[in-house]
Amino acid sequence: MNSKFKNRIREQFGRTASAYVEATHFSGGEDLEEAAKLLKPSHDDNMLDVACGGGHMALFFAPMVRQVVASDLTMQMLKKAQEHIAEEGRVDNVVFREADAEDLPFPAGSFTLLTCRIAPHHFPDVPKALREFHRVLRRGGRMAIIDTLMPADPEIAEFFQTMEKMRNPTHIKAFNEEQWREMIQDSELILQEIQIISKTHDFQEWTKTAGLNRAKVQELNKFFMDAPQKIHDYFQIESFAGEVESYTDKKLLIYATRKEKEKHIHQKTAPEVLDEIDKPSDATKD
Known part of the structure; x- marks a missing residue:
C-alpha cells in the first residue's frame, strides 16, 4: 500500500489520539504483565516501543529499563503520549520519535528489547515490519508482539474482519497463530513462546x-x-435492552528473540596455534 494509505492512518489516529490515551483497556491488562514476565527487562536494556499509541506500554516498562524510545507513525499521537507520560510524573527515561514500523530510522542493533502492542493489524506489510524489528534488535535481543488473534472459524473470522473495518477503516488484517509462526520464522527471528489471552472490551x-x-x-x-x-458465544457478547455492553476477543502474545552471536565450536590449543605459526606460508612453498 502506498503513502496515501499511511496518511489515512495518520489522520485517523491523529483525530482520536486523546481517546487512545484515556482508554482504560490500553492502560493495563494481563497482556502487559505477561509480556514483562517473558522479556525479563533490566536496567541495562534499551527498549523500542513500535507504534506506541497512547504510550501505555512505554510507561509500563520505563521503570524497568534504562531507556524507552516510543515511536509512532502519527505525530499527534506522539504528542499526546508524551503529555500523558509527563503528567504521570514517575519516569524521565522515555524519548519520542516519529517512525514508520516498516522503515525504522534507527541503526542496526540499536535495541536489546522491542515491543509492539495492538498495532500490526494496521500495518500494510507486516513481514517487512518484522524484518525491520530483526534489524534494529541487537544479537540476543528480545521482542514481544501483542495483537488481536484472527479466529480460526471462517464465519467468525469474516464477522471479525467486517466489524473491525466498520469501527476503523485503517484496519487491514489480523492473523491467525499459524500465519504469525510463519512470518516470525521468515523474518529470521526465533520464536520462543506464544500465549493467547482473552481481553474484554467496554463497547462504548x-x-x-x-x-x-x-x-x-x-x-x-x-x-x-x-x-x-x-x-x-465466541465473543461473549453482553447486552442489555438491545445495546451491546461488552465483548471479549483473544490477543496473541508472541515472544521471540534474535539469534545470539555465533560461538566458535573449536577453541584452538596453544600447540595448535604454534604449529600454524611454524607452517610456511604459500608464498614460501616450493
Missing part, C-alpha cells in the same frame, strides 16, 4: 477510541446484535 469506550459518530455506533451495535448465536 471501544467505539469512542475510533471516533465513531452516533449513527456509526448504532450501525455497529446492530451488526453485533444481529450476528448468529455462535458469534455471540
Whole structure:
C-alpha cells in the first residue's frame, strides 16, 4: 500500500489520539504483565516501543529499563503520549520519535528489547515490519508482539474482519497463530513462546477510541446484535435492552528473540596455534 494509505492512518489516529490515551483497556491488562514476565527487562536494556499509541506500554516498562524510545507513525499521537507520560510524573527515561514500523530510522542493533502492542493489524506489510524489528534488535535481543488473534472459524473470522473495518477503516488484517509462526520464522527471528489471552472490551469506550459518530455506533451495535448465536458465544457478547455492553476477543502474545552471536565450536590449543605459526606460508612453498 502506498503513502496515501499511511496518511489515512495518520489522520485517523491523529483525530482520536486523546481517546487512545484515556482508554482504560490500553492502560493495563494481563497482556502487559505477561509480556514483562517473558522479556525479563533490566536496567541495562534499551527498549523500542513500535507504534506506541497512547504510550501505555512505554510507561509500563520505563521503570524497568534504562531507556524507552516510543515511536509512532502519527505525530499527534506522539504528542499526546508524551503529555500523558509527563503528567504521570514517575519516569524521565522515555524519548519520542516519529517512525514508520516498516522503515525504522534507527541503526542496526540499536535495541536489546522491542515491543509492539495492538498495532500490526494496521500495518500494510507486516513481514517487512518484522524484518525491520530483526534489524534494529541487537544479537540476543528480545521482542514481544501483542495483537488481536484472527479466529480460526471462517464465519467468525469474516464477522471479525467486517466489524473491525466498520469501527476503523485503517484496519487491514489480523492473523491467525499459524500465519504469525510463519512470518516470525521468515523474518529470521526465533520464536520462543506464544500465549493467547482473552481481553474484554467496554463497547462504548471501544467505539469512542475510533471516533465513531452516533449513527456509526448504532450501525455497529446492530451488526453485533444481529450476528448468529455462535458469534455471540465466541465473543461473549453482553447486552442489555438491545445495546451491546461488552465483548471479549483473544490477543496473541508472541515472544521471540534474535539469534545470539555465533560461538566458535573449536577453541584452538596453544600447540595448535604454534604449529600454524611454524607452517610456511604459500608464498614460501616450493
